[in-house]
Amino acid sequence: MSPEEFREFGRQVVDWIADYYSGVERHPVRSQVGPGEVRAQLPAHPPERGEPFERVLSDLDAVLVPGVTHWQHPNFFAYFPANATGPSILGDLLSSGLGVQGMVWATSPACTELETVVVDWMAELLGLPEHFRTDAVGGGVIQDSASSAALVACLAALQRVSDGQVASRGITRRHTLYVSAHTHSSLERAARMVGIGGDNVRIVDVDPDTLGMDPAHLDALIAEDLAAGAVPTLVCATIGTTSTTAIDPVRAVGEVCRARGIWLHVDAAYAGVAAVCPELRWINDGVAEFADSYCTNAHKWLLTNFDCSLLWMADRRPMVDALSILPEYLRNPATASGEVIDYRDWQVPLGRRFRALKLWSVLRWYGAEGLREHIRATVGLAQEFADRVRDDPRFELLEPHPLGLVCFRPLFPELSTEDANDRVYRLMESLNDSGELYLTHTKVDGRTLLRLAVGSPQTERRHVLAAWKRIQEAMG
Amino acid sequence: MSPEEFREFGRQVVDWIADYYSGVERHPVRSQVGPGEVRAQLPAHPPERGEPFERVLSDLDAVLVPGVTHWQHPNFFAYFPANATGPSILGDLLSSGLGVQGMVWATSPACTELETVVVDWMAELLGLPEHFRTDAVGGGVIQDSASSAALVACLAALQRVSDGQVASRGITRRHTLYVSAHTHSSLERAARMVGIGGDNVRIVDVDPDTLGMDPAHLDALIAEDLAAGAVPTLVCATIGTTSTTAIDPVRAVGEVCRARGIWLHVDAAYAGVAAVCPELRWINDGVAEFADSYCTNAHKWLLTNFDCSLLWMADRRPMVDALSILPEYLRNPATASGEVIDYRDWQVPLGRRFRALKLWSVLRWYGAEGLREHIRATVGLAQEFADRVRDDPRFELLEPHPLGLVCFRPLFPELSTEDANDRVYRLMESLNDSGELYLTHTKVDGRTLLRLAVGSPQTERRHVLAAWKRIQEAMG
Numbered sequence: 032m033s034p035e036e037f038r039e040f041g042r043q044v045v046d047w048i049a050d051y052y053s054g055v056e057r058h059p060v061r062s063q064v065g066p067g068e069v070r071a072q073l074p075a076h077p078p079e080r081g082e083p084f085e086r087v088l089s090d091l092d093a094v095l096v097p098g099v100t101h102w103q104h105p106n107f108f109a110y111f112p113a114n115a116t117g118p119s120i121l122g123d124l125l126s127s128g129l130g131v132q133g134m135v136w137a138t139s140p141a142c143t144e145l146e147t148v149v150v151d152w153m154a155e156l157l158g159l160p161e162h163f164r165t166d167a168v169g170g171g172v173i174q175d176s177a178s179s180a181a182l183v184a185c186l187a188a189l190q191r192v193s194d195g196q197v198a199s200r201g202i203t204r205r206h207t208l209y210v211s212a213h214t215h216s217s218l219e220r221a222a223r224m225v226g227i228g229g230d231n232v233r234i235v236d237v238d239p240d241t242l243g244m245d246p247a248h249l250d251a252l253i254a255e256d257l258a259a260g261a262v263p264t265l266v267c268a269t270i271g272t273t274s275t276t277a278i279d280p281v282r283a284v285g286e287v288c289r290a291r292g293i294w295l296h297v298d299a300a301y302a303g304v305a306a307v308c309p310e311l312r313w314i315n316d317g318v319a320e321f322a323d324s325y326c327t328n329a330h331k332w333l334l335t336n337f338d339c340s341l342l343w344m345a346d347r348r349p350m351v352d353a354l355s356i357l358p359e360y361l362r363n364p365a366t367a368s369g370e371v372i373d374y375r376d377w378q379v380p381l382g383r384r385f386r387a388l389k390l391w392s393v394l395r396w397y398g399a400e401g402l403r404e405h406i407r408a409t410v411g412l413a414q415e416f417a418d419r420v421r422d423d424p425r426f427e428l429l430e431p432h433p434l435g436l437v438c439f440r441p442l443f444p445e446l447s448t449e450d451a452n453d454r455v456y457r458l459m460e461s462l463n464d465s466g467e468l469y470l471t472h473t474k475v476d477g478r479t480l481l482r483l484a485v486g487s488p489q490t491e492r493r494h495v496l497a498a499w500k501r502i503q504e505a506m507g
Numbered sequence: 508m509s510p511e512e513f514r515e516f517g518r519q520v521v522d523w524i525a526d527y528y529s530g531v532e533r534h535p536v537r538s539q540v541g542p543g544e545v546r547a548q549l550p551a552h553p554p555e556r557g558e559p560f561e562r563v564l565s566d567l568d569a570v571l572v573p574g575v576t577h578w579q580h581p582n583f584f585a586y587f588p589a590n591a592t593g594p595s596i597l598g599d600l601l602s603s604g605l606g607v608q609g610m611v612w613a614t615s616p617a618c619t620e621l622e623t624v625v626v627d628w629m630a631e632l633l634g635l636p637e638h639f640r641t642d643a644v645g646g647g648v649i650q651d652s653a654s655s656a657a658l659v660a661c662l663a664a665l666q667r668v669s670d671g672q673v674a675s676r677g678i679t680r681r682h683t684l685y686v687s688a689h690t691h692s693s694l695e696r697a698a699r700m701v702g703i704g705g706d707n708v709r710i711v712d713v714d715p716d717t718l719g720m721d722p723a724h725l726d727a728l729i730a731e732d733l734a735a736g737a738v739p740t741l742v743c744a745t746i747g748t749t750s751t752t753a754i755d756p757v758r759a760v761g762e763v764c765r766a767r768g769i770w771l772h773v774d775a776a777y778a779g780v781a782a783v784c785p786e787l788r789w790i791n792d793g794v795a796e797f798a799d800s801y802c803t804n805a806h807k808w809l810l811t812n813f814d815c816s817l818l819w820m821a822d823r824r825p826m827v828d829a830l831s832i833l834p835e836y837l838r839n840p841a842t843a844s845g846e847v848i849d850y851r852d853w854q855v856p857l858g859r860r861f862r863a864l865k866l867w868s869v870l871r872w873y874g875a876e877g878l879r880e881h882i883r884a885t886v887g888l889a890q891e892f893a894d895r896v897r898d899d900p901r902f903e904l905l906e907p908h909p910l911g912l913v914c915f916r917p918l919f920p921e922l923s924t925e926d927a928n929d930r931v932y933r934l935m936e937s938l939n940d941s942g943e944l945y946l947t948h949t950k951v952d953g954r955t956l957l958r959l960a961v962g963s964p965q966t967e968r969r970h971v972l973a974a975w976k977r978i979q980e981a982m983g
Binding site: 037066067091099110118121124125137139141142148155175179226230330336361371379380381396400401471 | 631704
């Protein structure tokens with residue numbers, strides 16, 4: 032495709048996307064297709080000859096879009112938001128266009144240095160501690176996801192606790208990892224992947240009111256494991272659980288970790304970016320003093336399209352020591368000088384996109400002010416929705432709900448818990464089947480709750496109010 | 508950014524990229540900046556107020572581009588190619604624009620189903636075996652990189668060899684992994700990450716002529732490790748090593764693996780895509796019969812921008828069993844039905860972009876015919892370059908060089924090996940410093956070789972001939 036053809040088709044794609052956002056409300060939020068329906072419409076064999084680019088766009092409309100669940104729809108309230116915005120899409124387009132590899136500094140210095148700048152900017156915007164900055168012993172990096180960040184944190188923790196023995200000799204002792212029942216499944220997955228094993232993931236009790244991790248129980252489990260000869264290796268505290276945005280008491284958990292010499296990873300994948308607002312910065316209490324690693328996703332609520340997960344280390348050395356291998360073909364004078372960062376040592380893959388461009392583009396377009404406005408607006412809408420739920424006796428509201436997620440439960444007092452759960456689930460499925468809005472669910476204490484997450488820049492007050500009306504109607 | 512603003516700025520970015528490709532030869536191939544130069548030109552603090560989008564583009568030109576090493580430059584002969592092309596950039600743009608999450612089928616059915624279609628198409632285009640297709644027990648998936656693919660293969664191998672014990676109880680025995688000295692460092696890195704440990708990576712001898720793995724030595728090492736009580740877990744055979752594109756004898760290695768019951772992972776990251784050409788399909792000899800997993804990168808030589816690494820499994824169950832965890836908030840009717848694929852169980856991260864769009868766009872724009880033309884043209888240029896090197900007595904050519912990479916060595920017969928190596932390295936650095944072309948190096952048998960990789964659609968015959976002339980001149 033020549034540059035002139037690219038110019039022509041590029042404009043068509045830009046127009047396609049602009050039109051898509053203008054008309055996104057015309058689509059059902061959740062795709063209405065059944066398993067195999069999209070695939071059945073696609074050729075079984077690849078084309079032998081090249082086709083005009085217009086056919087890609089026409090098949091996109093005819094075949095793929097009906098199979099798309101519209102995460103950018105204003106009535107998408109499922110999971111957590113995954114914001115895509117103009118400046119992030121265009122920053123990402125520049126990254127694709129430049130097509131550089133940022134595996135080491137030398138393979139594109141700007142790719143590495145802009146990343147250092149934007150993660151340092153983000154640390155400042157979120158009020159994270161000075162020692163997370165790259166000029167200190169710590170440093171930040173863009174990962175693809177909080178799952179990969181958790182994996183990297185586990186590897187750094189194993190490196191530190193084993194004094195490098197795990198990287199060389201492998202796992203030779205029983206290591207343990209600590210989560211609560213509300214911690215994201217990526218931590219158990221990381222424990223499996225690094226060779227700790229799922230059975231050695233210990234589930235710490237939570238406070239029944241806050242759903243936050245109980246530090247006393249954590250300490251008791253650690254003592255038990257130590258007595259049994261295990262090596263307690265990492266504790267994950269969550270700021271804003273996926274299930275309900277519960278917040279673990281990071282400070283109290285951190286004190287246990289400090290006393291026991293255990294790595295504290297803080298998973299603030301969804302909630303951490305809320306700290307751009309000073310009035311929400313309390314969620315990070317204890318992080319500055321106690322976190323060895325901290326993760327939050329710009330690609331959820333912070334207007335930057337996937338993938339853009341931010342991971343900071345209080346001390347980057349264990350991570351780099353765990354992950355660094357220098358084959359001959361990657362040797363270069365800059366790496367040898369020790370004056371540069373090679374981000375390949377900070378992540379699972381070797382190769383890396385110029386992901387900093389999209390975050391840079393977002394930070395410049397919105398400014399700190401614009402980011403705060405977005406968080407405040409969506410928290411405000413969620414609070415208004417929660418007020419409505421609280422005022423309707425047919426529903427029970429889960430408190431607290433300080434951020435953009437509201438969990439609630441339609442009440443069926445005449446039914447057993449199991450039957451009521453079933454009714455709640457079916458009510459949700461009927462709403463989702465309507466295509467008018469999209470919610471997901473969770474379970475707390477054996478009870479099925481609905482989750483309504485507000486976080487898209489497309490979502491206005493009228494959308495949230497209409498969603499509430501629709502939910503009320505579904506109750507009959 | 509409103510849809511109308513996006514339309515306006517999107518056109519500017521498309522034009523910027525079109526102009527970039529039209530004028531890419533004006534830039535020095537390798538960035539000429541020193542450590543910290545880019546960073547020093549960027550503000551220390553994030554902007555408080557949003558800025559016009561034009562400023563992103565003007566800073567891109569003024570500050571970032573001088574710090575960019577131009578991987579799409581026709582004189583980029585370093586590492587391996589990392590093709591970005593119009594259709595792939597536009598497919599990626601559509602992915603960013605739609606902003607969907609493909610973690611499970613239900614979160615965007617088209618994202619999963621198009622991926623299944625394009626990886627099956629790719630299996631057909633490369634002549635890979637039927638049992639790699641998703642309708643069989645195997646299946647393919649798009650990973651971010653061959654490093655992550657190797658990690659997933661190791662996890663699947665551990666799952667199979669331990670009958671699931673590693674996922675549950677962690678690593679409790681000494682597992683061993685087999686590579687040659689020419690295997691990519693991502694395998695040792697994967698061994699570290701999964702808890703096998705770098706010391707348990709066994710280095711199999713290579714045939715001094717072909718640099719391919721010696722199956723007899725492999726078998727002897729396995730026997731030794733078994734006798735010592737270790738659990739031989741995975742052998743990695745490489746088709747096209749990073750250093751010199753050497754090819755391990757997959758069939759003979761596979762026979763050892765089969766006899767010993769060990770997982771065979773085939774890393775064809777760079778070379779595998781060459782199999783779109785029937786006359787190059789010999790490189791995959793033995794894959795159909797013996798490979799448990801097979802990886803090749805569309806994002807190197809196959810006209811698709813990073814990241815797009817293709818991983819196939821002969822049997823997907825060990826991988827899915829190793830990686831699948833189903834928390835309540837991800838439960839959905841489609842997953843429960845077992846009728847769909849949830850690709851989150853096939854990779855390290857949970858979230859995933861709609862990466863199939865860019866590969867689909869590439870396959871349709873070029874067709875099988877266009878892909879074959881691209882591979883043939885670049886292999887042809889590399890062969891012509893090799894012919895020139897062979898004809899000049901001041902250089903030694905490394906044989907064979909069946910693909911797009913040519914390794915060669917300027918001869919300094921009057922110098923010791925060490926001094927000659929130093930001269931070769933300095934000669935390379937002086938070429939790279941000129942900005943006229945970009946080469947990298949490797950070491951074989953203690954001797955430093957230059958690597959010239961041809962693979963960009965931008966590279967024409969005149970570029971390769973000019974590079975050769977420039978190298979000859981540098982010899983004085």
